[in-house]
Amino acid sequence: MPAENHLSTKIDENVPTAARMYDHYLGGKDNYAADRAACEELDKVVPSTRRLALNNRRFLQRAVRTLAEEYGIRQFLDHGSGLPTQDNVHQVAQRVDPKTHVVYVDNDPMVLVHGRALLQQDERTTVIHADLRQTDEIFSHPDTERLIDFSQPVAVLFNSVFHCIPDSETDGPMAVVRRVRERLAPGSVMLMCQLVSEDPEVRAFVTDFMDQATQGHWGRVREQEDVAEWFEGLEILEPGLVEVSTWRPDTEVAPRQLTNEWIEFGGLGMIR
Numbered sequence: 001m002p003a004e005n006h007l008s009t010k011i012d013e014n015v016p017t018a019a020r021m022y023d024h025y026l027g028g029k030d031n032y033a034a035d036r037a038a039c040e041e042l043d044k045v046v047p048s049t050r051r052l053a054l055n056n057r058r059f060l061q062r063a064v065r066t067l068a069e070e071y072g073i074r075q076f077l078d079h080g081s082g083l084p085t086q087d088n089v090h091q092v093a094q095r096v097d098p099k100t101h102v103v104y105v106d107n108d109p110m111v112l113v114h115g116r117a118l119l120q121q122d123e124r125t126t127v128i129h130a131d132l133r134q135t136d137e138i139f140s141h142p143d144t145e146r147l148i149d150f151s152q153p154v155a156v157l158f159n160s161v162f163h164c165i166p167d168s169e170t171d172g173p174m175a176v177v178r179r180v181r182e183r184l185a186p187g188s189v190m191l192m193c194q195l196v197s198e199d200p201e202v203r204a205f206v207t208d209f210m211d212q213a214t215q216g217h218w219g220r221v222r223e224q225e226d227v228a229e230w231f232e233g234l235e236i237l238e239p240g241l242v243e244v245s246t247w248r249p250d251t252e253v254a255p256r257q258l259t260n261e262w263i264e265f266g267g268l269g270m271i272r
Helices: 018-025 033-043 049-070 089-096 109-119 135-140 142-147 173-181 200-213 224-230
Strands: 075-079 101-106 125-129 155-159 189-196 263-270
Touching (some): 018 049, 018 109, 033 049, 033 200, 049 089, 049 155, 075 089, 089 101, 101 109, 101 142, 109 125, 125 142, 135 142, 135 173
Parallel strands (some): 075 101, 155 189
């Protein structure tokens, strides 16, 4: 059964979502007053969040370009892709090779509506409505099976999304990572990063605030050591696990995350 059948397609503009808040931070227009108000409250404690979101988006674009140019990957499976913005994954990858296939996955119904409108003319790219924890449904979805050949290398993206799901032995980040890894061919790459803080007060505030604001659609802000565990057994690509604005910057004067009340931390790991 397609994963879309398990999720509500109703858009509630009164309840903030991480996807729409992220869209607001990136300067997008696909968000509501509740999302903007939540961002304003968040900024009172973690004022670097807009810069963090922009730097995270640039990291994603650099990583996708690197995987396409240097590692020859032509298939991308993007979990928790968020609302379409400038230079989406398929646009970056298809500039390297127009034949690249991309599957976007998100549980926000607004992402489904806007994504399908954007991609309706692109036979090599699609968006499916699913929770990123629904690994079986995602991998067996008709659109995934049509576009992704899992006997060949695939780039699986978990970009700034694992903080949206709580810890669980069956459905937490580590469980999801293990389920996905066992389905991937050698040469595949997993991109994983999330919001972390070494300040327990920041972790507690943001976790509680976002959990209440999104009415339970949140996990927690974690620590760097939590993220490092997801990469065990993978060959971590240079420069390792880092604050993402420092991951292979385009220039020496590329934007950096200058404040550190919280950061986006992670990297890329290859399956050998």
